[in-house]
Amino acid sequence: MKDTTITFIASECGEFHTLGQSVECDSLKEAFQHYQRFRQTSPQMVPSLEFSLHNADDPLYSDGEYPLCTGAWGKDLLSMVPYYENHPLVQQAIKELEQLEVQQKRVKKRGVER
Template sequence: MKKEEITITFYAAECGEFHEMGEYTKCNSLEEAYKKYRKYCKTSGNMCPAIEFSIHDPDSFYSDLEYPLPLSAKDRELLELVPYYNEHPLVNEAIRRVEQLQKQQEKKKYRNAAR
């Protein structure tokens, strides 16, 4: 019997606390989720936009649950509450990637301000 591959899915939430209060979109990639998150920050910043993830692992209690992806050092503390997520390689790779996306966004903002 073939073992099922463990995967990660990303979501963009217009309101990270109450999904029914805005758009909540399953995304094809972290980059797509980040782009929607940035849009929500501009249009609905008062609703606490978020990027969330779900690990699909048939051997885990945490499979298919949605959890916020840390977008700052302060948010990382939330992740530490769940060691499964905090230590998961797919989650840690997503955190590294979103940090890169944030740095690219900052550089773009700085270049545009310098014009």
């Protein structure tokens, strides 16, 4: 059996992915860039950033899409599915997302200061 991998999905419409554009990416950084673009161009559609595990040890959790977010709300959401909450690839993605969000805030702050 192959190792478990993770991909990321940025969707223009978080509730209905077929409304608007949806992009699957191998890297979180690329998906985050699409997500940020959707937030700017289509905020009324409530864009989303999600992850999907592939070839997971438990087929129940393989290839499904689940929201990826940080903060208290994100932790509450992940705690509903302990498999995702405890999965090392998901934990790594959350840390990376937190770093991307900090970088995004720095860029915005620099833009305001100019």
